Amino acid sequence: QVQLVESGGGVVQPGRSLRLSCAASGFTFSSYAMNWVRQAPGKGLEWVAVISNDGTNKYYADFLEGRFTISRDNFKNTLYLVINSLRAEDTAVYYCARGMNGFDIWGQGTMVTVSS
Amino acid sequence: EIVMTQSPATLSVSPGERATLSCRASQSVSSNLAWYQQRPGQAPRLLIYGAFTRATGIPARFSGSGSGTDFTLTISSLQSEDFAVYYCQQYNNWPRSFGQGTKLEIK
Numbered sequence: 001q002v003q004l005v006e007s008g009g010g011v012v013q014p015g016r017s018l019r020l021s022c023a024a025s026g027f028t029f030s031s032y033a034m035n036w037v038r039q040a041p042g043k044g045l046e047w048v049a050v051i052s053n054d055g056t057n058k059y060y061a062d063f064l065e066g067r068f069t070i071s072r073d074n075f076k077n078t079l080y081l082v083i084n085s086l087r088a089e090d091t092a093v094y095y096c097a098r099g100m101n102g103f104d105i106w107g108q109g110t111m112v113t114v115s116s
Numbered sequence: 117e118i119v120m121t122q123s124p125a126t127l128s129v130s131p132g133e134r135a136t137l138s139c140r141a142s143q144s145v146s147s148n149l150a151w152y153q154q155r156p157g158q159a160p161r162l163l164i165y166g167a168f169t170r171a172t173g174i175p176a177r178f179s180g181s182g183s184g185t186d187f188t189l190t191i192s193s194l195q196s197e198d199f200a201v202y203y204c205q206q207y208n209n210w211p212r213s214f215g216q217g218t219k220l221e222i223k
Contacts, residue, residue, distance in 0.1 A: 035212075037160075045152070045160060045203050047212040061211045062117055095159055101207045102150040102165030104172070109159055 002026035002105055004096050009110030012086050022079040022096030022107055030054070030074040033100040036081045038092040039109075046092075049081065050100070086114045118142050118206050122215035128223040131194050137218045139187040139204035148208035151180055151189045154217075155200045163202075164189065194220075 008020040036048040049060045049070040069082040079096050091114050097103035119142040129135045151164040162171040164180035177192040199222050204215040
């Protein structure tokens, strides 16, 4: 079945880096744009970034200040998000989601906790 | 950045009744508007895209309307599983943006 599975979250110290992964299955991964969306505890959804189906185009939320990098490997059917210089305010569940216009498939999310 | 504002923040409705949720954009997003449902502990689920088109498998009791800056999600006869948080999202401009959510609770 169509599925997205995130991994790579955990407890990380402030200032460190982290790479999140999203493994896709059940559909032609290389045909779809992919997004990262995050949700801080008890808060709403916050769009983070998108990458086009072939990886040539990327857009980011304004607040990221260049600390986040989205990428993909269409041979491995995997989406990535690298977060550098982690801050407490980056603490959130990070979801990957499929699509450019309306996100029709979501993963279950991976929790990132930034704490010393 | 386009700011999406949802109202009310919390809506209390009895099962079987109709619920009407609103979403307003700070500038026109044409019909490039989606609605999502998020139940506790779950990932969001796409309900509506293109302002009024139901996503695959979404029951007919969910309907969307509006264009430009003002949008509405209507749930015609609330079922127990519909009590959740609902978000609107614009995909007309970069960066994409979500509303802050409306919590639909049982009255």
